[in-house]
Amino acid sequence: MIDLNCDAGELEDADLEAELLAVVTSVSIACGAHAGDEAVMERTARLALARRVRIGAHPSYPDRENFGRVKMDLTPAEIEKTVSEQIARLAAVVERQGGELAHVKPHGALYNVAAHDAGTARAVGRAVAAWNPRGIILGLAGSPALGLWREMGLSVAAEAFADRRYEPDGSLRSRKFADALITDPQEAAAQARRFAKEGKAQTICIHSDTPGAREIARACRKALEAC
Numbered sequence: 001m002i003d004l005n006c007d008a009g010e011l012e013d014a015d016l017e018a019e020l021l022a023v024v025t026s027v028s029i030a031c032g033a034h035a036g037d038e039a040v041m042e043r044t045a046r047l048a049l050a051r052r053v054r055i056g057a058h059p060s061y062p063d064r065e066n067f068g069r070v071k072m073d074l075t076p077a078e079i080e081k082t083v084s085e086q087i088a089r090l091a092a093v094v095e096r097q098g099g100e101l102a103h104v105k106p107h108g109a110l111y112n113v114a115a116h117d118a119g120t121a122r123a124v125g126r127a128v129a130a131w132n133p134r135g136i137i138l139g140l141a142g143s144p145a146l147g148l149w150r151e152m153g154l155s156v157a158a159e160a161f162a163d164r165r166y167e168p169d170g171s172l173r174s175r176k177f178a179d180a181l182i183t184d185p186q187e188a189a190a191q192a193r194r195f196a197k198e199g200k201a202q203t204i205c206i207h208s209d210t211p212g213a214r215e216i217a218r219a220c221r222k223a224l225e226a227c
Contacts, residue, residue, distance in 0.1 A: 001025070001224050002196045003157070003203040005138075006217065007058055007107065009044040010035040010067075011208055020208055021047045023217040026054035028105040028138070031086035034060035034068025041093045049099045056103035056138070059086035059127075061110050068108035069175065076123035079110070083127035091131070103157065104128045105138035112172065115143035125152045141201040142170040160201035162192040162220050163210045183211045185219035193223040 006020045009029035021027060021044075029044050030036035036044075048055050060068030062082050074082070083106070091101050106114050106124055114121040121144075128137045129152060139145045141158035149156050163182045165173040173180045182188045192204045204224070206217050 001227070002201070003054075004192075004206070004217075004221055004224060005056075005105075005159075005203050006206045006208050006213075007105075008048075008208050009040050009058070012040075014043060014047075016208065016214065017044055018047055019214050020206070020217050021051050021053050023221045024053060024206070026056060026102065026203065028056040028058035028103070028107075029090055030058050030060070030107065031090045033062040033082065033086050034064055034066075034107055038089075038093060041090055042097070045090075045094045045097055045099065049094075049097055054102040055094055055099060056105055056136075057087045057090045057101055058105055058107045059083045059110070059124075060107035068110065071109045071113055076119045079120060079123035080127045083110075083124055084130055087127060087131045101132070101135070103136040103138055104131065105159070111140065115140040115145050115171070118144070118148060121145040121148050122152070125149045125154055128154060138203060140170075140172070141195075157202040158200060159203050159205055160192075160195040161205050161207075162188040162195075163206055163213075163216055181210055183216070185212060185215040188216045189219035189223035192220040193227055196224055196227045 004024045005026040006024045008027050027048050061072040114124050136155045138157045138159045141160045146156050195201050
């Protein structure tokens with residue numbers, strides 16, 4: 001089955017996280033910049049390790065007020081520094097519990113900007129390489145960033161989203177539009193199944209804060225197992 005991942009460590013709902021982590025195969029945990037803190041990181045990492053779910057870091061622009069979903073005017077050096085610090089923060093938490101990080105996935109605006117801005121993508125790539133030259137970085141399927149990261153010698157996993165709508169150019173529809181999210185479990189499952197059959201992505205994401213995330217995760221898992 002293709003990897004099914006979720007973004008987590010962003011909410012206070014531990015029961016929701018536990019249910020999602022019982023379904024997905026990998027998780028990207030917020031590192032405290034846009035959401036979460038050390039206690040939440042520990043809780044989410046513990047749940048993931050107990051369920052043998054692969055753990056990744058989910059670094060963001062340092063902007064809790066906007067949940068990391070607004071572009072910040074940072075230099076490449078500043079981006080590299082904050083991403084490095086966030087990866088190190090989560091890595092220390094996971095290692096204390098006997099685990100290790102498997103990947104890095106930028107969050108929100110940082111993810112979307114890096115997808116098409118070479119300077120931002122390189123800054124994120126340098127931070128990932130400093131953490132682990134053999135680590136995996138997740139990025140938007142079809143985006144220029146994937147090729148750039150490969151040129152930097154990084155391992156790359158192209159990612160698609162079950163619970164987001166897309167623009168014709170392959171970018172994610174902005175959350176400012178009312179139809180940016182897919183909240184119907186069967187529609188999300190159908191999209192996940194289509195992505196899996198197309199073979200253009202190695203991992204498919206569900207956001208833990210999408211309404212109906214529990215039902216979406218279960219429907220997607222069932223659909224992907226049937227592919």
